[in-house]
Amino acid sequence: MESNMSGPYSRLPATEGRLASQRSETPPVDLRLNHALGAAEPGQPLDQNAGVAIEVRHLNFYYGTRQVLFDISLPIRQRQITALIGPSGCGKSTFLRTLNRMNDLIPETRIEGEAIFDGENIYDPAIDVIRLRQRIGMVFQRPNPFPKSIFENIAYGLRIQRKPHRQIQEEVERSLRAAALWDEVKDRLKASALGLSGGQQQRLCIARALALHPEVLLLDEPCSALDPIATLKIEELLLSISKEYTIVIVTHNMSQAARISQYTGFFLNGRLIEYGPTAELFKRPRQRETEDYISGRFS
Amino acid sequence: MSQERVSLSKARQQWIGWQRILRVQRPGDLFFRGITLLFVLIVLGLVAGTAWILISNSLPTIRRFGFSFLTNKAFDPVHDVYGVLPAIFGTLMTSAFALIFAVPLGLGAAIFLVDFCPRSLRLVLAFLIDLLAAIPSVIYGLWGFLVLAPWLHNAGEPWLQQHLGFLPLFAGQPEGVGYLGAGIVLTMMILPLIISVSREVMLVTPIAQREALLALGATRWEVIRHAVLPFARVGILGGVILALGRALGETMAVTMIIGNQANEPSLSLFTPGYTLASVIANQFGEATPGLFLSAIIEAGLILFIITLITNILARWLIASLQRQAQGSRGGRP
Numbered sequence: 057m058e059s060n061m062s063g064p065y066s067r068l069p070a071t072e073g074r075l076a077s078q079r080s081e082t083p084p085v086d087l088r089l090n091h092a093l094g095a096a097e098p099g100q101p102l103d104q105n106a107g108v109a110i111e112v113r114h115l116n117f118y119y120g121t122r123q124v125l126f127d128i129s130l131p132i133r134q135r136q137i138t139a140l141i142g143p144s145g146c147g148k149s150t151f152l153r154t155l156n157r158m159n160d161l162i163p164e165t166r167i168e169g170e171a172i173f174d175g176e177n178i179y180d181p182a183i184d185v186i187r188l189r190q191r192i193g194m195v196f197q198r199p200n201p202f203p204k205s206i207f208e209n210i211a212y213g214l215r216i217q218r219k220p221h222r223q224i225q226e227e228v229e230r231s232l233r234a235a236a237l238w239d240e241v242k243d244r245l246k247a248s249a250l251g252l253s254g255g256q257q258q259r260l261c262i263a264r265a266l267a268l269h270p271e272v273l274l275l276d277e278p279c280s281a282l283d284p285i286a287t288l289k290i291e292e293l294l295l296s297i298s299k300e301y302t303i304v305i306v307t308h309n310m311s312q313a314a315r316i317s318q319y320t321g322f323f324l325n326g327r328l329i330e331y332g333p334t335a336e337l338f339k340r341p342r343q344r345e346t347e348d349y350i351s352g353r354f355s
Numbered sequence: 356m357s358q359e360r361v362s363l364s365k366a367r368q369q370w371i372g373w374q375r376i377l378r379v380q381r382p383g384d385l386f387f388r389g390i391t392l393l394f395v396l397i398v399l400g401l402v403a404g405t406a407w408i409l410i411s412n413s414l415p416t417i418r419r420f421g422f423s424f425l426t427n428k429a430f431d432p433v434h435d436v437y438g439v440l441p442a443i444f445g446t447l448m449t450s451a452f453a454l455i456f457a458v459p460l461g462l463g464a465a466i467f468l469v470d471f472c473p474r475s476l477r478l479v480l481a482f483l484i485d486l487l488a489a490i491p492s493v494i495y496g497l498w499g500f501l502v503l504a505p506w507l508h509n510a511g512e513p514w515l516q517q518h519l520g521f522l523p524l525f526a527g528q529p530e531g532v533g534y535l536g537a538g539i540v541l542t543m544m545i546l547p548l549i550i551s552v553s554r555e556v557m558l559v560t561p562i563a564q565r566e567a568l569l570a571l572g573a574t575r576w577e578v579i580r581h582a583v584l585p586f587a588r589v590g591i592l593g594g595v596i597l598a599l600g601r602a603l604g605e606t607m608a609v610t611m612i613i614g615n616q617a618n619e620p621s622l623s624l625f626t627p628g629y630t631l632a633s634v635i636a637n638q639f640g641e642a643t644p645g646l647f648l649s650a651i652i653e654a655g656l657i658l659f660i661i662t663l664i665t666n667i668l669a670r671w672l673i674a675s676l677q678r679q680a681q682g683s684r685g686g687r688p
């Protein structure tokens with residue numbers, strides 16, 4: 057059930073049928089999630105007035121001599137959830153990581169094009185990368201808490217900014233609440249973060265990013281290592297914070313993209329094949345490849 | 356998971372319990388355990404045998420001088436009086452000197468190699484450093500004797516004396532040979548060891564931890580301090596212990612540059628001295644059976660004990676670091 061849930065083809069009618077025909081003790085997770093999130097139709101309602109947080113223009117990316125992103129252009133809308141989907145190896149993670157210059161770590165990579173964030177080009181060599189990463193936070197595929205206490209995990213980003221102790225304490229509580237983790241951990245903030253469950257760890261990582269008040273939050277398959285219940289919690293959490301944060305999420309799970317996002321981009325072989333409001337992309341895809349992929353006909 | 360655990364039958368639980376106690380699942384495992392146990396016993400036997408031979412052969416001087424062997428500074432075959440205080444002091448002094456300089460230098464170099472060095476240089480440098488570790492110690496000794504000692508005598512030590520002579524460390528007559536030269540040679544000998552061990556353990560810092568820090572706006576230095584060093588700590592300490600072991604026991608190179616004189620222990624780095632290993636190397640050729648030979652062997656025994664004690668201390672330190680690391684990793688409550 058878990059694998060059906062998080063696999064990319066969980067929207068296949070056949071799969072849903074199989075899920076529905078299982079014992080009715082637990083309802084099919086797919087439906088329950090949709091129901092819980094109140095999204096019978098694909099896509100969250102759009103905010104028509106949403107501005108653009110990051111404007112990506114003609115982005116090319118190379119690992120050594122090998123080009124893996126080709127002429128990507130898209131707007132990331134403010135305080136909306138943008139989902140990036142596409143088959144494995146198509147460059148979703150690479151794209152996401154260009155947005156906060158995480159690829160700088162990897163030697164011999166090269167970026168062309170620009171991404172305008174708050175009037176500045178993210179790829180400008182002169183930009184303050186440290187400040188950029190504080191403003192554009194990131195959550196990874198595998199939860200990666202520090203081997204420290206829950207409190208220290210959240211406090212870390214503020215500590216290196218030398219924030220006063222009082223503020224740190226307030227922020228820890230605020231971000232744990234925002235990440236819907238406060239009630240579960242408030243009595244053991246001093247306990248090791250590694251003692252949390254996978255889902256709790258991932259929410260901790262989200263809280264850790266939120267503690268810095270980022271303007272944009274990038275998430276790279278944040279639920280792929282989690283069970284359906286934990287996934288549901290993360291999705292609810294993302295929806296609840298999407299009023300304040302611009303969110304970009306890479307996911308292999310198309311029903312997840314359909315459930316939580318306002319905009320979706322479909323990547324294939326390093327190209328952005330289609331980008332648009334989630335409802336349209338899922339109901340009336342304009343490109344043949346998109347249709348094949350979302351209907352599971354893609355190999 | 357938990358349901359499954361509950362539903363295990365009692366008999367099966369007992370069987371699992373027995374397996375735990377025996378710690379064997381298969382005959383192959385049993386065989387392997389036997390073999391490895393045998394190897395462990397052989398090693399233990401060798402250590403015990405060494406200790407036994409050292410002790411039994413140094414009984415004459417132990418009986419004759421007792422504790423004063425440790426506090427007597429003369430090592431005098433002519434009058435048949437023996438003591439190794441200068442050598443103990445020299446051993447500890449030169450090794451401490453080497454550690455004090457080699458650890459920070461080695462760590463710095465390792466950090467540079469792992470995090471800052473241009474990729475094209477990295478492998479070449481790492482290779483060269485491993486090569487340095489493989490140079491036979493007699494060559495370090497030759498260099499020390501032929502190049503370092505004359506330079507220290509003519510330039511290095513006078514300069515230190517002139518500028519830092521108010522420190523007891525740099526008081527006294529420049530001699531060229533002495534603790535300073537030995538300390539420098541030892542530093543050079545253990546430096547590659549510390550660099551290459553630290554580099555190896557730092558390289559395997561989980562990339563997820565590094566990225567977690569960077570994504571929070573940490574600088575490269577903060578990543579090193581908060582992810583790389585804590586992660587590599589235990590391994591680095593292991594490397595330092597290896598290095599210390601080498602420094603304590605290094606014979607050839609030290610003998611060639613330390614001066615080999617049984618001088619009163621002195622803080623001055625310019626003093627020519629002895630180490631336990633260099634006493635043995637120096638005197639062994641002329642040793643005559645009786646107290647003389649026994650004294651040399653007892654010097655070996657003391658070196659053996661010092662090495663043993665430092666290793667036990669180091670193990671204990673590593674174990675407590677590991678316990679600390681596991682503590683912060685924690686189990687689920």
Ligand SMILES: Nc1ncnc2c1ncn2[C@@H]1O[C@H](COP(=O)(O)OP(=O)(O)OP(=O)(O)O)[C@@H](O)[C@H]1O
Nearest residue numbers: 119124142143144145146147148149150151162308
């Ligand atoms: N560090 C790297 N060095 C060289 N090539 C890389 C590196 N990381 C990724 N690639 C290549 O770049 C391409 C895009 O990889 P990327 O990880 O962005 O894909 P993805 O869409 O995130 O895939 P997945 O869904 O499996 O996570 C792949 O062909 C991959 O082999």
Ligand SMILES: [Mg+2]
Nearest residue numbers: 148149150276
């Ligand atoms: Mg990926």
